[in-house]
Amino acid sequence: MLNLSSFFHRSAPSMVGLDIGRSEVRMVEFSGDRAHVAQLAYCAREALPDGAIGEDGIDNLRQVMEAVSRLWEKSGSQTRQVAIAIPSAQAITHILAVPAGSSREQQAALAGKHAEGVLPYPLAQALLDFRIIGPTRDTPGQLDMLIAAAHRDDVEDRIAVTESLGLQAVVADIESHAALTAVARTLPAAQTSSTFALVNLETHGALLSLCCDGCVAGERQLAIGHRQLQGDLQQYDADQNDVLATYLAHAARHIAQALQTLRQQSSCAPAHIVLAGPGASIPGLVEAVHRHTAVSTLVAAPFAGVALTPGIDRGKLAVNGPACATACGLALRRFDR
Incomplete structure (x- = not known):
């Protein structure tokens, strides 16, 4: 039974952001009752088996449930209410x-x-x-x-995953909108009010969202997932630099073409490009995108300026941060008032 009333439901006093991605699940939890004094209580990722989630949605509920269960058990979270992401x-x-x-x-x-x-x-x-x-x-x-x-x-499948653990999904948000929330809070006010592009680089593909005045003005799906890159790097050990350079040029070119299309459709010119997702930290990608677009490019840091609870490893957080932008935005919904 559907127990989620809306995408814009008012948040819960205690709530975890749960992002069920194509290749992994991510979880973020904040403590506190106000966003400006919140502490990051937990941030983690758990890999999914190949084929658990396909292009059209969840293909193997059991595998996804097991991955979320492992993630929840490791976190030790006692929170029972979650915000979930709906793929854009x-x-x-x-x-x-x-x-x-x-x-x-x-x-x-x-x-x-x-x-x-x-x-x-x-x-x-x-x-x-x-x-x-x-x-x-x-x-x-x-x-x-x-x-x-x-x-x-599509929504009920994700709710079924949460209910398998005795959790209650109380908020649903579209993944690009949730990631936008997380990224926007880390940008200076002058940048937040301007137009910028958010590129979410997942293993199986990417999504470019053009954001203008706090809203998504347009989106384009990109066929630049880095799964093939990972396989090629393992297969061609002697030519890793060439393999990486080929991928970087390919990805940057697709981002530049998609950005140009969205600029023409919306008449919005981004001042910055923000890279998020697990592929955001691929060496050389920031520089390649900047060369092809002539737009200032940076890697998302959704937890910048957030206080950390004891036990959180700052080094791991720096690695996990870009991939957990959507989960961070979902977790921040608990502070909506």
Whole structure:
């Protein structure tokens, strides 16, 4: 049974961010009751077997449940409520202008009507939510409303994973939006309000999100997963530099092309490119992306400035940080008020 009411549900007093990725699961937990005084209580990753999750969703629930169970056991967490991520490829978001004086009921009707026209499946099969994100730029009397929708089966599979451990999923967020939350808090105010690109580099592929004024203005899936790179580096020991250079040029070129497309579609030019995900720390990638795009490029540091509880290894955190950007953003939802 679906026990998650919305994508934008109010957070819980104590809540863990759980990111079920294509090749691994990640968990982040904060302590405290305010974001600006929060402490990082736990951050970890657990690998998934090949084939546990496919392009269309979870293929082997048992393997995913076992991986999350191992992660939870190692953490020692007593928290029972979690925020989960919905893959961006399995979710649909739109920004719709609505009258400033419209009621919640009128907004719900507009969201449903709009969703019916863009969803590739019946509205009855979707989990739909909406929220007002601010006034419509250059249009007095209008408000921008963010609509988010995903197929119920995609959400329920992830809820089934949490329920197998006796946990309760109380918040769902789209993975790129959660990662944006984590990254934006570490950027200076001048950068946060400007446009920047977030590239989430996973083992099997990548997602480039163009972020403008705190919102996702456009996204592109990229076929630049570094799984093949790992295999090639093991196979061609003598030519590792050549293998790495070929991958870097390939990845940077795809990022540059996707960024150019999104810039033309949205008229937004990013001041920075932020690399996240487990592939963000590949040696030479920052420099290669900068060369191909001429845009300032850096690796995500979602835990920058966060106090750490005793026992957290700063060296491991520096390695795990970029991969756990989405889980960090999910965990921060506990501070929504």
